């Protein structure tokens with residue numbers, strides 16, 4: 001059997017298209033332009049690339065993009081002052097503070113200083129609590145993108161066995177909540193899980209989100225299962241030439257694709273969906289802030 005490739009890049013383009021339609025409607029009918037503020041502390045090259053790509057796509061869908069680049073040794077007080085200003089700015093509907101932050105800054109404190117209504121990452125404790133209790137919230141972008149692809153591929157997820165590998169606050173835990181919300185039987189596996197291969201072999205849906213290159217081999221996958229690969233790992237690729245690298249996921253793509261029913265590639269899978277969902281969340285936040293009807297199909 002050879003897996004269907006779930007084309008996250010193409011799917012993300014359709015999500016951005018929907019976002020763009022809603023943005024133009026907001027502009028024409030309501031005179032409102034959604035705005036997304038991205039805060040980057042320090043000069044991590046990978047983070048700079050992501051921030052640039054987010055800014056570009058924000059503008060492409062017709063929204064306003066506000067980039068705040070702060071010095072690596074910015075004080076916590078100064079960062080909190082900026083967040084307070086953005087919280088109060090009516091032109092800003094979404095705020096994203098790029099993670100990880102430099103070590104001298106308390107990540108939890110900073111995230112929880114964001115107005116939950118503008119927390120388009122869905123990382124604020126109040127959004128985490130709302131999601132956990134099945135109430136309307138801002139949903140973390142990566143798990144939301146995974147859910148959209150799964151719903152698109154399967155229709156209903158009800159009754160399916162899902163295994164999420166990884167228990168992070170930004171992917172594993174919210175992913176499990178979303179799958180539970182769609183009536184999957186959910187297992188969260190992690191580094192201490194006993195007999196991980198056996199646990200994964202039971203799954204109809206495998207979400208790999210650990211950040212370990214190619215750690216899930218094909219012989220862990222139940223024939224026909226769907227593999228959602230959240231990992232984006234850069235590894236050496238001497239076969240491409242000296243000093244060259246390539247991106248791989250947390251699943252071993254070739255062997256998994258032989259047994260899976262469907263699989264997301266890396267790159268071109270979950271990554272582009274994460275950014276598309278960030279834009280979707282910004283439109284949702286803008287509609288909620290203005291008491292307007294929310295776009296359909298762009299939230300959980």
Ligand SMILES: Nc1nc(=O)c2c([nH]1)NC[C@@H]1CN(c3ccc(C(=O)N[C@@H](CCC(=O)O)C(=O)O)cc3)C=[N+]21
Nearest residue numbers: 050096097098099100121267268269270271272274275
């Ligand atoms: N507050 C916060 N929110 C985030 O959502 C957040 C963050 N901090 N910090 C960094 C990570 C990383 N992240 C990615 C998004 C898209 C791709 C993406 O589109 N990747 C392409 C490949 C890009 C390449 O070629 O390097 C792909 O998978 O096809 C990757 C990584 C969001 N993050």
